[in-house]
Amino acid sequence: MIQTVDFFTPIVDDPYMFGQIAAANSLSDVYAMGGEPKIALNIVGFPNCLDPSILGDILAGGADKVKEAGAVLVGGHSVQDDEPKYGLCVSGFVHPNHIFKNYGCKPGDVLILTKQVGSGIVNTAIKAEMASDRAIREVTTAMSSLNRKAKEVVEIYPVNACTDITGFGLLGHCVEMAEASEVTFELNVHDVAYFKDAIAYAKTGLVPAGAYKNRGYSAAKVDMHNIAEHYIDLLYDPQTSGGLLISVEPQYVDAIMDEFEKAHMDTTVSVIGTVSEKSDKLIRLH
Template sequence: MAPGVLESILERLPHVDGHPGVLVGLDPGDDAAVYQIDADRALVATVDVITPIVDDPVTFGRIAATNSISDIYAMGARPLLSLSVACFNAQLPVEVMGDILAGAAETALAASAPILGGHTIKDPEVKFGLAVIGEVHPDRILRKSAARAGELLVLSRPIGSSALATAFKKGEFDESDARYKGLVSNMLRSNRSASEIALEAGVRCATDVTGFGLAGHLLEIARASGVGIELDFDAIPVLEGAREALRAGHTCGGAQANLQHAGQKVSTKRNLDTVDFGILSDPQTAGPLVFTIGAEQADTIVEALRRDGAATASIVGRITEDHCGSIQVV
């Protein structure tokens, strides 16, 4: 759903400010809801469902689970359990349904969030995801609203998954291609380590880059924190083949909606072409974490991420006092 449409829908819901136990709800929204149960513990809850992004059902199940659990890590929490949400059509072989669930169950169990139940719906279009419950100390929640001027922006992994996945679906390359392998490897990489490294370094502001694209999720940080963002475009890590896919016109409706929503909130000091704007608005599946950190710690945390296997982790910008609620691309 386009971000602007979602915002207009959520405006109609009743406010829950002051409701006992609610630490994070919809006003302002974040990657997951947080409900405090005692002085040292709070429950974190999220749900995410996607359509197939690859052909192999086991791999799709694993990616869907990774994508759903990511919101727990984006909040600085650890997952506890999950429930599956499956939409299958009558023509889908039972074996394929089972493979999707098996792939998801394997990934969820490895993340210490075993699938303990769920719900299945008849639907012409296949969709799958998880509702995930996690746990966090109330003082260690990562929030979109905690960015401070002077901090630097760190992106843990490359982006460009939607462009590549669209090119794959249109037959531009097959599963033996390095582009496919890089795409799947990136989507299967858990954000657990990045979250733990960020917490150890004292990070307070984070989100995962998913459906609204990099620009959309950075705008959420800018608005929630009351800051501006200066984005170093050349520093953004991009998956191999993603730029070429965008240049060939392999984009999706979600990217167009993301770009339209960003509107006047993204300005630039440089010449950006259609491909460049496509990178900024490309929706991500199981995308990276982006977080803010003091300038004196930024290089150290990037080195830690790279030692952990995130070879392209990079400093991609800084938080500013001016241009609040917007992004300036440099």
């Protein structure tokens, strides 16, 4: 049995979309462990000064996403709060022999990422009213997209390690996985899929504070020599409902990427690097 909980404040203006994104984010931990979500409970904080219909739209978005996941929403709990908050407590199941662990990467493995990077930077641009319509559409689609398809594609292959990319950013989660696996990741910065316009926004300084906090936590473990500053900001950018980072042996990569194409993913899947023997740095950017 897998048990997880997650909730946060609104990151988009549309309440229904906020409910969808928050629910997809909460369900992600189950998929990241190779499991199937079965039961969900709403967690709600809501101010009494807002129209109750807003809460209804948030809950409707979450309920539709839970239904899409094939799980059942069985209730929940709400409290009065100064700021809206929403998420889920989720129970799921996975066979003990088929659990995806966030460690176990082997030298020679290839690293696959199933969603674009830079949602925090795009959301910062949205708040500043500087985001393009295409960037807004892309980021909301990706954040509300379940990691279900990604999990179903790779579960038939021997996955050595897997995690979902969330608030610590891509590099934060890579450091965690590499350290636990006692290996070094060789990441190709230009092979990572980024959200449309996210690079341009990063260049203009539309970077959330969380990216700098993430960098301060693990920068000493990352070789970022000769890498442009805006790419470092993107790789440390805190993600909301990010994709799965999967470590597999190279002989399976072509078949997996073919299966991703057949699955008609709503997100961009990219091969972002390889795993090598442990060196003086946990991550090397190229």
